[in-house]
Amino acid sequence: MSLPKIPKQRKIIDRRALAADVASIIEEKGAQAGRQQVVQRLREALEAGRAELAKRLSKRPGTGHVHAHGQAFLIDQLIRVIHDHVITDVYPVGNRSSGERIALLAVGGYGRGEMAPFSDVDLAFITPDKPTSWCEQVIEAILYYLWDLNLQVGHSSRSLAESARMAKSDLTIRTALLEARFLWGDQDVYDAAREQFWGDVVPGSQSTFIQEKLEERNGRHRRMGDSRYVVEPNVKDGKGGLRDLQTLYWIGKYVHRVHSAAELVDKGLFTQKEYRSFRRAESFLLAVRAHLHTIAKRGEDRLTFDLQREVADRMNYADRPGKSAVERFMQMYFLQAKHVGHLTGVFLSQLEEQTAEKSRFAELLTAMRKGRAKKVDGYLVHDGTIAAPKDDWFAADPVRLIEVFAIAEREGLEVHPQTIRIARRDAALITAETRKDERANALFMEVLAGRSDPETVLRWMNEAGVFGRFVPDFGKVNAQMQFDMYHHYTVDEHTIRAIGLLSEIERGKLLEDHPLASDLLPKLVNRRVLYVATLLHDIAKGRGGDHSVLGADVANKLCPRLGMDSKETELVSWLVRYHLWMSAFAFKRDLSDPKTITDFVTEVHSLERLRLLTILTIVDIRAVGPGVWNSWKRQLLADLFEAAQERLRLGHKTHGRAERVAAKKERVADMLGERAHLVEDLSDAFNDSYWIAEPEDVIAINLPHYQAANDMNHSLSIHTEYYPSLGATLVTVIGDDHPGLFYRIAGAITLAGGNIIDARIHTNRVGKAVDNLLVQDPMGKPFSEAQQLGRLKKSIKDALADRIDMVPSLAKRPLKQMRAENFRIAPQVDFDNDASNRFTVIEVNATDRPALLNRLTRAMFEQSLLINSAHITHYGERAVDAFYVTDLLGTKLESPDRLAKVEQALLDAIAAGEPEAASKAA
Known part of the structure; x- marks a missing residue:
């Protein structure tokens, strides 16, 4: 196996010219004294080659195969020059013995010729017998040159016998040798290794290799999220990624000894159309991976949010109405991942048909002849599987493309993989006429609203392309x-x-x-x-x-x-x-x-x-x-x-509210048991709005807390409690009400590492503030450990006692790198005076940031607003905070000038929290 012809390869690297330069350096300075100069010349060649390949990639951003082969070609030429320099100049031997021979093999992705700019260079050094001291010296010298070039090298050094023995017991080694490509050195040793692999290692192990490879793939999928539709996919190892395509090739090559993916068509594992889909998906994914490495300047295979925009731009995607460039690019990515999933299903089903003693489809036909299988509306059904009886089944009546899935859903059957393959091929037969067909639509409704497993069957329909056509x-x-x-x-x-x-x-x-x-x-x-x-x-x-x-x-x-x-x-x-x-x-x-x-x-x-x-x-x-x-x-x-x-x-009966309050008081009294008298004792302190707003279990916590604070004449009392039913921590602050109380509490919770997800703020009839807040950590988990609860409590107490200078403390708090920084939500402030009879509702949309709530509530305090309740929602990077407010006199905000001032103050508070502003403040 050799690399495909590389266009204008000498513009990437001219091996003869590079070898001549190395020889010139050695002639002038000698091998030892000239080593650093040789390394420098090799480094210049590597950097120039990478620059040329990067330029080609920018001109033709989707040419994944060409670029990947170009990268392998560049490394090939460098290693060949290094090898020749080492055996000629560094460790020359006049008349080598039969044991002083080495074959250099490119293995893994390098062996396939599929390299990204910062891929590992996987090498195998094979010697006829146990390596001689000369072989060890040469191998070590070659590796040191590669390491001096800052290449990530994966390498092994084995004799022919050792290589065969280890390949039999180790799947990774077997896979590496399966991809092995002669790079340089002794051709006879390589040929011997190759014949040994195919003649001694492979025979009889095909089924084991397939099973182990599929288990390896399933484990990798589980680690990567087990979905090809995750929004930050791993291009190499994720489901639907390059490794899945490579797994197909590995299995096909191991079973059929093919030299390229194109030969899988001859072996009946793909149709020509499916192979073209294989190549398109592979080329696209290789190009994406190349762009990722180029941008990151390292081996980066995860298509993260911060990289998606730049890759989309480099691959010439543009905005369209309703879809941004990055969304169009990612849609193409997921379509290719979907094709990979389909190809995997097709490949494995065909392989099963070929390798099983009797294929599943043949079993269906045999079972039919012997009367063990049944026919359902003309379909073959046996052993939990439904199949189209012949290749032109759907062409004869396209409505059957819906029918087969409807029967599968109704009867709880699996659609035979070969039938899925035929359906995908014939999906284009679904025309406007089919879509208008009453029977077809009734069958589709049977799938959609099925009572067995509509999700699985709809996913089959989607993978087959039938869903989107219909x-x-x-x-x-x-x-x-x-x-x-x-x-x-x-x-x-x-x-x-x-x-x-x-x-x-x-x-x-x-x-x-x-x-x-x-x-x-x-x-x-x-x-x-x-x-x-x-x-x-x-x-x-x-x-x-x-x-x-x-x-x-x-x-x-x-x-x-x-x-x-x-x-x-x-x-x-x-x-x-x-x-x-x-x-x-x-x-x-x-x-x-x-x-x-x-x-x-x-x-x-x-x-x-x-x-x-x-x-x-x-x-x-x-x-x-x-x-x-x-x-x-x-x-x-x-x-x-x-x-x-x-x-x-x-309806709008006014007694509904009173009935709700009375019923809730009864339930709270039951929960309080021996302290049920607190409901009546404190009835003058809390109005109906408090009883309606708070859940019974929170009130059952608040009332004893409030009574204890009164009994001990505490001007401030703070309670923190893990609240498992809501997956959050309940923080209750009871004290003398005063302006700015809430923004100080919000800042204190931020300093303690918490996020407020909801807040209900009450001032009771005797002027006491009773604030109930639900708090989680930045990962959306509650604070439940005693130490965490104590930290929350202490931070709030220190803030309200003015032992913390809030603004500088928050400014000094290091802002960790947040994924939300890859997005910018245009800040927006909306006022709604119709949503409540008593309050103006202010809704703020902004990019989520640490201490955002503190900044917003401080701005409201400075604008002389009283906050009655706050409702905090996060949609990924977007924070949507709603506040029920009045002015100091308890009335709504209605003056346009007043609304404009509040809006500007809130927008200024949001801007102050942006990374640039925050770093300047710090």
Whole structure:
């Protein structure tokens, strides 16, 4: 195996000229005295070669194979010059013995000729027998030259016998030798090693090699997140990355002894079209990896947020309406990763057909003849597998491309890999006529709202290209990512996961995680409306404009085609239009304010809509990614649901509020047990708004705390407690109310390493502040250790006693490098005087930063605002903070001049927290 011809290779490196320069140095100074000059000349050649390859990559940014082969060619020529220099000038031997022979082999990625600018240089030195002292000296000298060039060298030195013995027992060595390419030195030794490998090591070990390689791949996938749709993928080792393609080639080569991936077509493992897809995916991924190394100036294989923009720019992606350049680039990346997944499935199924004593498809036919298999609507079904009976099955009736998946979902069957392959080939047969076919649409609805496992079957449909063909709007969001830290998956993967969650909840599998949704689903009148709305809720992302509004338009057009009547269509359209409505109210509004519930219910109208919207909101948030859903969000959504349900049932009866307060007092009294008298004893201190705003268990903590502080005449009392039901730490501060209390508490919690996720601020009837805050660490975890709770408490106490000079202390606090710094959210301040009857609601959108809440609340204090409650939400890098405020007289902010001053003060506070400003302040 040799490298493909490199265009204009002498512009990369001219080996003869370089060798002549080295010879000239040695002639003038000798081997020892001229060594540093030789190294310098080699380094210049390496740097010049890399510069030429980088220039070529910038001119043709997608030519991954050409660039990778060029990098290998550059290293080849350097090593050949070094080898010849060492054996000629450093350790010359006039008449070498039979043992003084060395073959240099390029192995691994270097052996394949697929190198990025800073890839490891993997070498094997093979000698006929145990290395002689001359061999050891030569090998050592070559390695020292390579290390002096700052190359990362992986190397081994073995005799022929040792190489064979170790290859038999070690998968890594076997794989390295499988890729071995003669580089330089003794050709006869290389030929002997090659024949030994194929004649002695490989025979009889093929099935073991396949099994070990697939186990190795599965373990690598688990370490990398086990999804090809993670938003910061590893180009080399991630699922759908280069290593997956290489695994296919390794297996194919080991089993069939092919010399290139193209020969896999001749062996029947790929069609010509599939091989072209293999090459395109490999070339794209190689190019991306080359750009990553070039930008990072080191071996970097992870496509992180900070690198994605620059790689997109280098590969000439441009902004388009609704999609940024980086989103278009990443969509192409995920499409290629998807192709890799498909190719893996095709390859392995074909390999199984070839290597099994009797293929699965042959078993189906045999079982059919012997009466052990059955036919379902013309399909072969046996041993949990469904297969198309012949190659032109879908061509004869394209509706069958939907039908096979519908039967699989209904019967709980696996679609035979060969049938998936045929479906992918024939997906283009789905035309407008097929999409309008009533039977086809009914079958699609059977899959979408299936009661067995719609997620798995929809994923098969998506991998086969059938899903996007049948629902073109879904095809448009295929592999589409959103360039932010909130969304962990591409839009299509997020949607399919949400449908899967919906199905699991309906089947009772997530009762503990989602008790509310599990209770509501069986009560739905419009079950299939929920599944269609889940499919369509993000369907219009990437089009420019509000995807909720645009998605509602898609629903109005698509639902009738899917066989839904006008009422169902209207309901799906409404759910898509308002699928973010409930989370906006739950996370950014004060649920104790009656106006919040009134405004929410005004749009919801009915209990059925409320149930549908609640379940859709839950699966949408949960499917965003790991760690996004938590007990705090679950509680807020449940609180909003309960309040809205009560309002819908009671209407606007004024006694509803009094009944709620009375019922809550009874429950708190039960929780307090022997101290139940505190509910009545403190009834004059706390008004109804406190009782409505706080959960029963928090009130049961507050009342004894408040009474104890009174009994001991404490002007300040701080309580910290791990609050497991909400996955956070409850911090309660009780003391004399005074302006600026909240911003000092917020700063103190920041200094203690905490983030406030919600705050309810009360001033009771006797002028005491009772502030309840929920706090987590920067990783979204609660403070639960005694030492952590003590640190929080001490920091707040010191801040409120003026033992901390807050502003300089926060400025000195080192700001760790945050991933959010790769994003810039344009700061925005919105005022809403209609959201509450008593308060002005200020909503602030900004890039999330340490101490942002402290800066915002200090700005409000300086603008003479009183904060009643704060609701803190994070969407990845975006912080959305909502504050219910009044002026010092307790009235709303309505003067345009006043609003403008507050807005500017908040914008200035945000700007002061930007990295540049923060570094200057420090």
